[in-house]
Amino acid sequence: MSGGWQRDGYEAVIGLEIHVQLDTASKMFCACPNRFGDEPNTNVCMVCLAHPGALPVANAEAVRQSARVGLALGCRIPAASEFSRKQYFYPDSPKAYQISQYDQPLCAEGSFHVPGEGAFTVRITRAHLEEDAAKMIHAGGDAGRIQGSAGSVVDFNRAGTPLLEIVTEPDLRSPEQARRFLTLLRATVVAIGASDCDMEKGSLRADANVSIRPIGSAGYGTKTELKNMNSVRFLARGIEAELERQLGLVLAGEEVRQETLHFDPATGGLTSLRSKEEAHDYRYFPEPDLLPVTQDPDDLAALAGQLPELPVARFARLTGAGLPEATALLLATEVELAAYYDELAGRVGDAKVAANWVMGELQAHLNAAGIAADASPVTPARLAGLVGLVVDGTINQTSAKEVFQALVEDPAADAAGVVEARGLAQVGDADELGAIVDGVLADHPEEVAAFKGGREQVIGFLVGQCMKASGGRADAKALQALLRERLSA
Amino acid sequence: MAIDVIGLTAERAAALLRGRECTSEELAQAYLDRIAAVDGELHSYLHVDPERTLAAAREQDASGGDGLAGVPIAYKDLLSTRGVPTTAGSRILEGFVPIESADVVRWGDEAGLVSLGKTNLDEFAMGSSTEHSAYGPTRNPWDVARVPGGSSGGSAAVVASGCAPWALGTDTGGSIRQPAAFCGLVGLMPTYGSVSRFGVVAFACSLEQVGPMTLTVRDAALLQQVIARDSDRDATCTGPREPIALPEAGRLDGITFGVPRAELEAGVEEGVRARFDESLAIAESLGARLVDVELPYARHGLAAYYVIAPAEASANLSRFDGVRYGLRVDAPDVRAMYEATRDAGFGAEVKRRIMIGTYALSAGYHDAYYVQAQRVRTLIRRDFDAAFGQVDAILLPTAPTTAFPIGARLDDPLAMYANDIFTLPVNLAGIPALSVPNGLSEGLPTGLQIIGPAHSENLLLRLGAAFEAEHAFDPVPPAMRSAS
Ligand SMILES: [Zn+2]
Numbered sequence: 001m002s003g004g005w006q007r008d009g010y011e012a013v014i015g016l017e018i019h020v021q022l023d024t025a026s027k028m029f030c031a032c033p034n035r036f037g038d039e040p041n042t043n044v045c046m047v048c049l050a051h052p053g054a055l056p057v058a059n060a061e062a063v064r065q066s067a068r069v070g071l072a073l074g075c076r077i078p079a080a081s082e083f084s085r086k087q088y089f090y091p092d093s094p095k096a097y098q099i100s101q102y103d104q105p106l107c108a109e110g111s112f113h114v115p116g117e118g119a120f121t122v123r124i125t126r127a128h129l130e131e132d133a134a135k136m137i138h139a140g141g142d143a144g145r146i147q148g149s150a151g152s153v154v155d156f157n158r159a160g161t162p163l164l165e166i167v168t169e170p171d172l173r174s175p176e177q178a179r180r181f182l183t184l185l186r187a188t189v190v191a192i193g194a195s196d197c198d199m200e201k202g203s204l205r206a207d208a209n210v211s212i213r214p215i216g217s218a219g220y221g222t223k224t225e226l227k228n229m230n231s232v233r234f235l236a237r238g239i240e241a242e243l244e245r246q247l248g249l250v251l252a253g254e255e256v257r258q259e260t261l262h263f264d265p266a267t268g269g270l271t272s273l274r275s276k277e278e279a280h281d282y283r284y285f286p287e288p289d290l291l292p293v294t295q296d297p298d299d300l301a302a303l304a305g306q307l308p309e310l311p312v313a314r315f316a317r318l319t320g321a322g323l324p325e326a327t328a329l330l331l332a333t334e335v336e337l338a339a340y341y342d343e344l345a346g347r348v349g350d351a352k353v354a355a356n357w358v359m360g361e362l363q364a365h366l367n368a369a370g371i372a373a374d375a376s377p378v379t380p381a382r383l384a385g386l387v388g389l390v391v392d393g394t395i396n397q398t399s400a401k402e403v404f405q406a407l408v409e410d411p412a413a414d415a416a417g418v419v420e421a422r423g424l425a426q427v428g429d430a431d432e433l434g435a436i437v438d439g440v441l442a443d444h445p446e447e448v449a450a451f452k453g454g455r456e457q458v459i460g461f462l463v464g465q466c467m468k469a470s471g472g473r474a475d476a477k478a479l480q481a482l483l484r485e486r487l488s489a
Numbered sequence: 490m491a492i493d494v495i496g497l498t499a500e501r502a503a504a505l506l507r508g509r510e511c512t513s514e515e516l517a518q519a520y521l522d523r524i525a526a527v528d529g530e531l532h533s534y535l536h537v538d539p540e541r542t543l544a545a546a547r548e549q550d551a552s553g554g555d556g557l558a559g560v561p562i563a564y565k566d567l568l569s570t571r572g573v574p575t576t577a578g579s580r581i582l583e584g585f586v587p588i589e590s591a592d593v594v595r596w597g598d599e600a601g602l603v604s605l606g607k608t609n610l611d612e613f614a615m616g617s618s619t620e621h622s623a624y625g626p627t628r629n630p631w632d633v634a635r636v637p638g639g640s641s642g643g644s645a646a647v648v649a650s651g652c653a654p655w656a657l658g659t660d661t662g663g664s665i666r667q668p669a670a671f672c673g674l675v676g677l678m679p680t681y682g683s684v685s686r687f688g689v690v691a692f693a694c695s696l697e698q699v700g701p702m703t704l705t706v707r708d709a710a711l712l713q714q715v716i717a718r719d720s721d722r723d724a725t726c727t728g729p730r731e732p733i734a735l736p737e738a739g740r741l742d743g744i745t746f747g748v749p750r751a752e753l754e755a756g757v758e759e760g761v762r763a764r765f766d767e768s769l770a771i772a773e774s775l776g777a778r779l780v781d782v783e784l785p786y787a788r789h790g791l792a793a794y795y796v797i798a799p800a801e802a803s804a805n806l807s808r809f810d811g812v813r814y815g816l817r818v819d820a821p822d823v824r825a826m827y828e829a830t831r832d833a834g835f836g837a838e839v840k841r842r843i844m845i846g847t848y849a850l851s852a853g854y855h856d857a858y859y860v861q862a863q864r865v866r867t868l869i870r871r872d873f874d875a876a877f878g879q880v881d882a883i884l885l886p887t888a889p890t891t892a893f894p895i896g897a898r899l900d901d902p903l904a905m906y907a908n909d910i911f912t913l914p915v916n917l918a919g920i921p922a923l924s925v926p927n928g929l930s931e932g933l934p935t936g937l938q939i940i941g942p943a944h945s946e947n948l949l950l951r952l953g954a955a956f957e958a959e960h961a962f963d964p965v966p967p968a969m970r971s972a973s
Contacts, residue, residue: 046589050808052577053569053591053688057724085804087850089827096807152823154812283850285859288695288801290724 003118004173005243008251010212012243013220014178015125015170018185019163020069020195021132021203022062028131028162029056029099036201040155048160050094055289058083062162063106063293064303065194066129069164070107071304072188073124080294081106083129083287088280091154092133100165101128102284106293112168112188114180115315116325122181123169134159164194170209170220175236175243182206182232187311187333199230206235210242212250221246222256226263227273238263241270314338321351327359337363340373340380347384348391357387361404369408377411378404386415398472399424426475430482433466433474437482440465451487459483492519495651496965499560499708502654506559513559513603517546520561520605524652527969533627533637533646535566536574537606545603557711558601563653565644566607567614568699569688570594573604577690578612578622578640581809581816581834591688592723593657593699593716600715605653608643612836613806614661614692616640617908618898619668621838626895629671631933631966635892638668644702645672650969655708657716659689661697662794663888663912666924669702670887670936673926673964675953676702677709678912680943681919683729685720691805693798694725696916704964706925706953710735713946730944736951738958741775747782747880755788755910757889760930765886768927768937771959772884782876782883786868790914793869795906796849796862797917803846809834841902866917873918877942882952885911887924887936915940923949926962934962 005012027034030047047054067077084102110124134156138149166185172178186197186204197204211223226242229235241263246256260273309317311332318328331338337358345354358373362383366373386407390400399419406418419425427433440462441448447458462483467474492511505511521539528534542561549559569575569587571594576582590598597604611621619642620626627642629635630650637646641658645668648656658665660678669676677700684699691697701712710733719728748769753762769779811817811830818829835843849858876883888908898905915922920943927937937956941949 046587049813051569051587051589051814052575052582052585052690052808053587053686055687055723057722087804087807089807089810089824091810091812091823094808094813095804096810097804281852283804283847283852283855285800285804285850285855288693288725289691 004177005175005240006215007243007247009215010247010250011215012173012175012239013170013211013213013223014172014174014239015209016166016168016172016178016182017207017209018166018182019205020166020189020197022065022162022164023193023195023203024059024061024065024162026059027160028059028062028129029160032160034161036157038157040153040157043157044159048094049156056099056287058290058293059162062129065192066106066127066164067295067300068192068303068307069166069189069194070110070127071300072192072307072310073107073110073112073127073166073185075107075110075124075127077107077295077300078104079297080104080292081128082292083290084284085287086130086282086284088282090133091152092136092159094134094156094159098131098133099287099290100130102286104292112181112185113312114177114184115312116180116329120171120173120177122171125167125169127164127166130163130165132158132161132163170211175239178208178239179232179236182235183333184311186232187335190335191308191310193308199232202230205230208235208239208242210239210246211256212243212246221250222258224256224258225260226270227260229263231265234263234265237265237268238270241268245270318351318355323351323355327355331355331358334373336373340376343380344384344387347380348387350391353387353391357383361401365404365408378407382407382414389415389419393475394426395419395424396426396473396476398467399426424473427470427473433470433478433482436466436469436474437479437486440469441486448487459487492516494519494523494654495969496704496963497651497654498704499557499562499654500705500711502560503557507555513546513549514543516559517542517561517603517605520653523650524605527650528647528652530633531628531630531646531650531652532625533609533643533650533652534563534606535576535578535609535622535624535643538573541573542603542605549601549603552601554601556600557715560602561605561653562597562602563605563608563644563647563656564594564597565610565641565656565658567610567659567690567692568594568607568657569690570604570607573607575607575690576624577614578610578624579834579836579839580623581831582690583816585815587688589688591699592685592718592720594688596715596718597657602715605647608641608647608656610643611640612839613690613802614640614659614664614697615802615838615842617663617667617905618893618895619643620895620899621836623836628895629892630969631673632892633968635894635933636671638671638888638892640664640668641702642668645669645674645676648672648674648702648704649964649966651965655701655703655712657699657712658702659697659699660912660916661693661798662916663909665700665702666912666922666936666938667888667909669924670927670934670938671892673934673962673966674702674704675706675709675926675957676700676924677713677946677949678915678922679713679717679946680729680921681916682725682727683717683921683944683946685718685723685726687720687722687726691801693801694805695801696794696798706923706950706957707735709923709953710950713950717946729946731947733950734947736947736954738954739951741772741777741952741955744772744777744882744952745880746772746777746779747876747883748779749784749787749876749883749885750781752784752787752885752911755889756907757886758891758930761886761889761891761935764928764930764935765884765937768956769884771956775955775959780880782880784869784872784876784914786865786872787914789865790869790917791906791910793862793865794909794913794917795845796858797866799842799846800849800859800862801846803843803850806835806839806843838902869914870918873914873920873940873942881941881948882945883940885938885940886927887911887938891930891933891935911938919943921946921949923953925953925956926960926964927956928960928962
């Protein structure tokens with residue numbers, strides 16, 4: 001699955017362009033709040049409305065956060081980078097140019113490793129800082145586009161908010177690799193705290209450049225661009241659909257046209273937004289209103305040193321502790337779950353036991369409740385109390401599940417109290433167990449005879465009968481040992 | 490008291506106020522009367538609001554400020570003024586009222602200066618004659634058949650005609666210095682980055698600065714003290730490197746002037762050349778040394794300028810799209826609306842420069858034009874750097890001609906552009922230059938341009954004061970004397 005997409009002698013060539021909305025207090029070039037959900041056109045000023053005479057001033061925090069992301073992506077952070085004007089007329093672009101970066105980006109030439117089965121590395125072309133456009137809503141007409149709409153309104157609250165655009169080399173070879181890469185990249189940016197990367201809210205948006213070529217060929221086929229996929233799953237599905245479409249064209253002897261496409265996850269269909277003939281000449285030139293961004297090597301070294309543990313390192317740490325890859329990957333990429341796990345593992349003192357609980361009972365409970373780990377009433381401290389009772393043999397696994405449910409239902413309860421109140425302490429006493437075993441053996445002479453005749457698997461049935469007789473509280477290991485002892489006597 | 494505002498310097502006006510010889514309101518009223526009397530013919534103001542001006546003056550009288558508080562001023566209509574229409578001389582901004590003032594206007598407000606109004610200019614400061622204003626040309630107070638120069642022609646005319654004691658202009662390629670020379674005034678183009686551009690309607694960001702247009706060199710220093718400040722709203726502005734001092738006239742012993750003789754061969758009018766040569770003699774008589782300097786790339790400044798400035802302008806003016814403010818001409822779809830609005834809103838010269846700039850930045854032409862022009866710009870900077878290794882300042886005429894007749898160059902943009910041949914290399918280098926009156930040629934003022942290295946404003950003002958004292962130039966045009 002993590003290998004390449006290959007069909008009929010063709011392979012996939014995929015590159016991503018990812019826009020990350022940076023979580024700064026103010027916008028990229030003015031002091032307006034960088035905040036969403038407010039009344040339209042309230043977080044605006046002379047600068048982000050592009051009134052005559054307004055000048056941009058670069059947000060130092062956005063520059064700092066971008067450098068941190070760049071460092072996490074293994075990028076080179078040049079000593080000087082430069083803002084440029086990217087020109088196009090559209091009502092969402094108040095200056096009719098976007099301040100972006102052109103040939104001197106903030107972050108250059110990185111590489112990002114995706115570990116696990118079928119591990120692969122993606123080269124990062126660049127990551128550059130720019131401002132977002134305003135938000136437009138088109139009333140009436142064709143599918144939310146300005147052409148043919150009855151009227152359009154513009155909300156400039158988003159205009160000028162900071163965006164980090166991360167561009168990869170065309171190193172991805174399958175939709176699944178694209179999914180894995182974007183999942184890990186997203187987790188990395190979230191871990192850094194530069195953005196919440198919520199694709200549904202649009203704080204992370206991904207475009208994919210997709211082409212196919214004969215397997216083994218070094219050249220590239222004509223690529224198309226899939227715009228604005230708003231979930232990692234839809235990204236993979238959109239790429240899959242586009243690869244199939246291109247393969248169909250090529251096999252039919254037709255040519256792939258260079259165009260921009262929209263993938264509709266509801267129908268699985270692809271629609272063309274614009275073809276190459278309509279492509280813009282953006283007439284880039286260096287932004288004369290801003291000085292070059294300079295980076296001090298000592299500051300960069302300090303920034304790199306202050307980065308938190310990144311998902312790739314976390315994955316290595318967890319697999320090193322003996323966790324299975326799938327578990328380690330989940331705990332490396334799900335930020336809240338990872339934090340929960342770390343605290344639980346610290347309290348329990350056993351990585352594998354903690355991981356089993358997080359991946360088992362906790363995950364089931366979180367999924368059922370539809371909440372994130374940090375919102376669960378069963379805090380790591382409470383769960384650690386329960387795990388401790390299992391580890392020291394006070395209760396068995398069956399009782400533990402009951403206690404866990406009790407902890408979910410009553411936020412005031414603690415594990416020891418539940419065990420006490422419900423009498424769930426396991427029966428491990430030899431005399432008590434002996435009486436139960438003797439009773440069960442006496443009631444099931446046929447199974448005893450079968451066991452002695454060589455059908456050893458009937459012991460499972462006998463264990464079950466004993467457990468039932470103990471009201472589920474028997475120590476399963478001790479029970480098994482005792483049964484074997486009696487049966488072989 | 491009746492105040493004679495003709496030829497009244499700002500320094501003298503401040504002295505009258507501080508000596509309680511008049512109130513700010515009386516002073517403002519005297520200027521408003523003067524405006525009412527002569528500006529109908531000159532058309533140097535685009536916006537005057539007497540009630541607002543008098544209210545501001547009364548406020549200054551009541552607050553009992555000192556320094557320059559209560560002294561009137563006129564602002565080029567390229568400078569945003571909060572609550573007061575700002576048109577940049579363009580139809581596309583007709584009726585536009587800024588929500589904030591330019592930093593330089595705020596600094597003026599803080600100093601207690603009282604605005605008399607907004608002065609005429611070439612549309613978006615694109616021109617050398619003020620004939621390209623969408624609201625009609627301004628006339629030269631020295632000869633109303635002639636242009637006052639441009640693009641800050643309105644600011645020059647109001648000061649020369651006694652309709653303001655001083656004014657702020659902007660200089661992108663000579664737009665302060667050339668009209669100052671044409672109208673017999675002092676004009677300072679400061680070092681790039683020493684004055685905030687925030688709120689200055691942008692024409693060519695990498696070239697323009699705001700500066701004073703005054704009757705005397707000391708007034709220029711006083712106004713420069715007000716506006717030369719660091720600003721956190723202009724990333725390219727760091728303020729002056731040292732405080733601006735009030736200059737005194739004196740000898741020039743120990744000063745070495747560079748004279749780029751080769752540049753002077755390029756079509757300088759006879760009378761302008763004669764006055765310039767006289768100033769060279771004055772410099773020597775004051776003890777200065779003259780040496781020849783070479784500025785081999787300066788002659789390519791005109792070509793480089795007319796790529797870089799239009800390139801920046803083509804982007805700066807894209808915001809005037811009819812969507813958010815200013816003129817909108819309705820049309821069936823957004824693209825047609827853009828085209829109709831910009832076609833109706835921009836004048837011919839602005840459209841010409843937008844087209845030149847758009848072309849120069851287009852794929853396939855970008856390297857041959859924009860990148861090449863930036864290389865030339867770097868070479869011109871090096872020319873000046875090399876020259877300032879040898880000399881303290883460079884002397885040139887401000888403009889190769891005196892004020893030309895209205896309409897004379899309107900059909901010949903290249904001849905119009907050539908009038909800035911001595912001024913625009915200075916903008917390309919980002920260094921300061923001062924234009925001081927340099928005597929008359931056939932009854933019309935000429936200007937002496939003193940160019941210095943970055944942040945040499947204090948030196949330039951001191952040198953300017955020395956020439957000013959020797960010339961003893963009367964900045965009041967004869968026609969304006971009799972008009973009072
Ligand atoms: Zn803003």
